[in-house]
Amino acid sequence: MKLFLNTSLLFLMLYFCFSSAVSSSLYSSSCQLQRQFNLNEMHKPGDVILGGIFGLHFFPAYPDMSFTSEPQQPTCYSFDVLGFRASQTMAFAIDEINRNSNLLPNVTLGYSLYDNCVQVGIGIGAALTLVSGQEEQVTLEENCVGATPVLAIVGDASSTRSIAISTVLGLYRVPLVSYFATCSCLSNRQKFPSFFRTIPSDAFQVNAMIQILKHFGWTWTGLIISDDDYGVHAARSFHSDLGPAGGGCLAYTEILPQADDPAELRRIVDVMRKSTAQVVVVFAHQSHMLNLMKEVVRQNVTGLQWIASEAWTTGTSLQTPDVMPYLGGTLGIAIRRGEIPGLRDFLLHIRPELHHNNTDGNSMINQFWEHTFQCRFAPPPAGWVEAGGELCTGQEVIENEDTDFLDVSNLRPEYNVYKAVYALAYALDDMLQCEPGRGPFSNNTCAHLQRLEPWQLMHYLEKVNFTTTFGDQVSFDENGDALPIYDIMNWVWLPDGRTEVQRVGEVKRSAFKGEEITLDEDKIFWNFESKQPPRSVCSESCPPGTRMARKKGEPVCCFDCVPCSEGKVSNTTDSMECTSCPEDFWSSPQRDHCVPKKTEFLSYHEPLGICLTTTSLLGTCICVVVLGIFIQHHSTPIVRANNSELSFLLLVSLKFCFLCSLLFIGRPRLWTCQIRHAAFGISFVLCVSCILVKTMVVLAVFRASKPGGESSLKWFGAVQQRGTVLVLTTLQAAICTVWLVSASPVPHKNTQYHSDKIVYECVVGSTVGFAVLLGYIGLLAVLSCLLAFLARNLPDSFNEAKLITFSMLIFCAVWAAFVPAYISSPGKYADAVEVFAILASSSGLLGALFGPKCYIILLRPERNTKKAIMGRDTTK
Known part of the structure; x- marks a missing residue:
């Protein structure tokens, strides 16, 4: 709220200031400066001036406001040595560029650096001073239009201050290159068209932390943020990125209060203690973490793995003996550490201006010496100062007293300042190398050194691309963000109680390889008894063979x-x-x-197939044996009786019936599917037609034995018998031919019987054709059975009517049972039923018709006589 009021007041003052300036310009050709801004500053002249805004003090003190006079400028207190070192890094970079003959030759860079006292209002005042200058009156050709005193500004360190400053500078297209503002909101090019930064945004910082979480499989994490722009935008990024696509979810999100609120901190720590998440991500500043850790220590909440944002990863105030038992092993994201050769020597030669006031333009250095060494600037010999009552050289004092200031082994914000200055220098160098007539501006013009405009530098800054001496590539994307890179740090708690923050890896994004994470896990210190990374998941991973099913009403990571x-x-x-x-x-x-899938068909290799094959071959062999017996005894009465030729043909047809069953065994092929039913149908019609003719001959012979019946035999001679069998068989062949031509049976892979099996079967193609084939066989069989039944009372010794009747009853019974069994049998069992029906009916015919005759031929030869056949043998 205080920040909002200060900002509102500032913009109100700016409004009156600009209104006054515009109204003045309506009546004159000059711009009048409304107010001088003199706080803490440092200047160096040059052909091109770069501005800089740095935090040199931690807080200001405002004089009493009477509202009757113009308010006085605030006084800043609590000098920040590291902020001063960042400002001196900019000065060093500019001096180094000026000494480089390959970069900006014949052009000298200068700088104007200001202190912001870590306040939004003061920071905006410094920025406006840089772009407007300190001259009391500026004469212009037109109404307040002209080049700014500085071409670009390096700063600010805070996201909140950068948002405010960039909002104003964006109106005038003045580039602002921040070295420490990380808020992802600043990547909005519409709101901040002139903002650039050399530090990664929080969006990538969040992504880098998610990369760490994913690397260790931590899908169930808690999030704690500070109540400011830094924390709020980080929380938004986490909620959008750490979802199912990001590989995890948040167990809880808590906001740390701005002030030390014991009740709120107690509640937050209680949530942490009760949660099953063992990993806690904290996006907050050191001051917030200090308050939080006091409550963590008080409640003794251990067993947590902390993930630190860059704001407190390297914070020394948290690395104390009472806190390290809890924060030991912390993994954090830190700004990229870089090396700047020559910076330490530059810092060693910083000297104060030996004057009593700050009007010389280098009050920053005076503030630094007064804070660090309490020097009184009486007129000593040149190059000497009085410190502690004794005279000593500046170099001796710095080397002996302020080692942190000179420690350049861990340069992080300073390295970003260094890159920001060089980015501006390379952009300026590209701009000044423009060839006349081939420039990027209107009418292909180029920028001129005598009248450089900030918006012209912006065009080249967007395209800058160079590599630092440390090996890092620097370029800006369409949002003004540099190629991001972060160091991964680990808090090591040494046995002697000391603390060390060591680098254990990095996360970066390159233009070609995308995001990469590199971790040296052997160097990581884990603050757990197992010395291994913890497990932090709401639900254990689902192994292959399973799928994740979300639990209703719980986060996506719980499943x-x-x-x-x-x-x-x-x-x-x-x-x-x-x-x-x-x-x-x-x-x-x-x-x-x-x-x-397993394949299923009636195979020769399975027991059922082996049994059926054996039966088929056995039946065929028996037919051959019987045929051999009949051929050998073809002259005997029992063979010659009732047309031996039909008996031979019947035996051949039975042999074909036995053999055709083999076509139903084995994997169905197109040719087997087409032949099997045709061979089956023709073979059985041939067999049944022979039986039918034999039955008709029996009836005809019996009728011829009666008076007046001799004429019936002329219709049943040998030729007529052969013709009848041929006609009946040909008719079945015609049925099979029409069936095969119109709708031929084909092999089919059936998966309806078993989902995990492929049943190979022959589909009949035309059900009508198959029904006609079976119906024709059945018709002949029924007719034979009826005729044989009519002849059943004839003398047994004269004919074989009873044998035919018995055989046809077996045949009809088998095929009557076949139809329902075939329909209800799936897959290979349908084939097995059909084969069984073929073998059973064939065996029944063979046994019933030829069994008694073979018995007489082989075992009762005395009955194989004409007298016995004619019934004249009285021997029993």
Whole structure:
């Protein structure tokens, strides 16, 4: 609230200031400076001036405001040595550039540096002073239009101050290159068109911290932020990036109060203590962390892995013996450390201006000496100062008294200042090397050294690309952000109680490789008994073969692992979905990969197939044996009775019936599917037609034995018998031909019976054709059975009507049972049923018709006589 009031008051003052200036310009060709800004400053002349804003003091003191006179400038207190070192790094970089003959030759850079006292209002005042100058009156050709005294500004260190300053400077397209402002909101080019920075934004800082979380598998984390722009924008980035796509989620998000609020801190620490998250990410400043750690120590909350933002990663105020048992092992993101050769020698030669006032333009150096050494600037010999009542050289005092100031082994903000100055220098060098007539501005013009405009430098600053002596590439993207890189730091708690913050890796983004994280895990100190990184997950990872199922009402990182259903697999950890296997594949028992489906058909290698094959071959062999017996005894009465030729043909057809069953065994092929039913149908029609003719011959012979019946035999001669069999068989062949031509049976991979199996079968193609084929066989079989039944009472010794009747009853019974069994049998069992029906019916015919005859031929030859056949043999 205080910040808002200060900012509002400042902008109100600016409004009246600019209104006065504009109204004045309406009546004159000069601009009048409304007020001088003299606080803490440092200047160096040059052909081109660069501005700088640095925090040299921690807080200001404002004089009493009477509202009846112009307010006086504040006085700043509590000198910041490191802020001063950052300002001197800019001075060193400019001196180094001026000495470099390859960069900006024949051009001398100067600088104007101001203190902001870590206040938004003072920072804006310093920025406006840099862009407007300190001259009391400026004569212009037109109304207040002209080049600014500085071409660009390096600063500010704070995101909040940079937002305020850049909002104003953006109106005039003056580049502001920050070395420490990290708020991701500053990447908005519409709001801050002239803002650049050499430090990564919080968006990448959040991304870098997420990379660490993902590296160690920490998907369940707590987030604590400070109640300011720095913390709020970081929380937004975390919530958007640390989701399911980012590999985790937040267990809780807590906001640290601006002031020390014991009740609120107690509540926050209580949330941390009760949470199952073992990793805590803190986006806050050192002062906030100090307050938080007091409560953590008081409640003795241990066993947490802390992840520090760059604001407190290197903070020495937290590295105390009472806090390190809790913060030991902290992993943090730190600004990239760089090396600046020659900076220490430059700092060693800093000398105060031996004057009693600050009007000389180098009051920064005087403030530094007064703060550090309490020097009284009486007129000593040149190059000497009086410190502590004794005379000593400045170099001796610095070397002996202020070692932190001279420690250049850990340059982080200073390295960003160094890169910012060089980025401006390279952009200016590119701008001055423009060839007339080939420039990027209107009418292909170039910028001129005598009248440089900040917006012209902005054009080149957006395209700058160089590599520092430390090896880091510096360039800006479309949002003014530099290629980001962070060091990963680890807080090591040494056995002797000392603390060391060591670098254990880096996170960076390159133009070609994207984001990369490098970690030396062997160097990391873990503040746990196991000396290993902790586990911090709401739910353990789902192994391959399962998928994540979110728990209702809980964060996305809390889930159950549900096994994949049959036919689906997941081959990665923490899979969100199970994918279906291809058509010919099925899930493995572990559901982690697809395997080829098992194939099923009536095989020669399985017991059922072996039994049926054996039976078929055995039946064929029996037919051959019986045929051999009949051929050998073809002259005997029992063979010659009732047309032996039909008996031979019947035996051949039965042999084909047995053999055609083999076509139903083995993996279905196109040719086997087409032949099997045709061979089956023709073979059985041939067999049944022979039986039918034999039955008709029996009836005809019996009728011829009666008076007047001799004429019936002329219709059943040998030729007529052969013709009848041929016609009946040809008709079945015609049925099979039409069926095969119109809708041929084809092999088919059936997955409806079993999802995990492929059942190879022959689809009949045309059900009508298959039904006609079976119906025709059935018609002949029924007709034969009826005729045989009519002849059942004829003398047994005269004909074989009873044998035919018995055989046809077996045949009809088998095929009557076949139809429902075939329809209800799936896959290979349908083929097995059909083969069984073929073998059973063939065996029934073979046994019933030829069994008794073979018995008489082989075992009762005395009955194989004409008398016995004619019934005249009285021997029993």
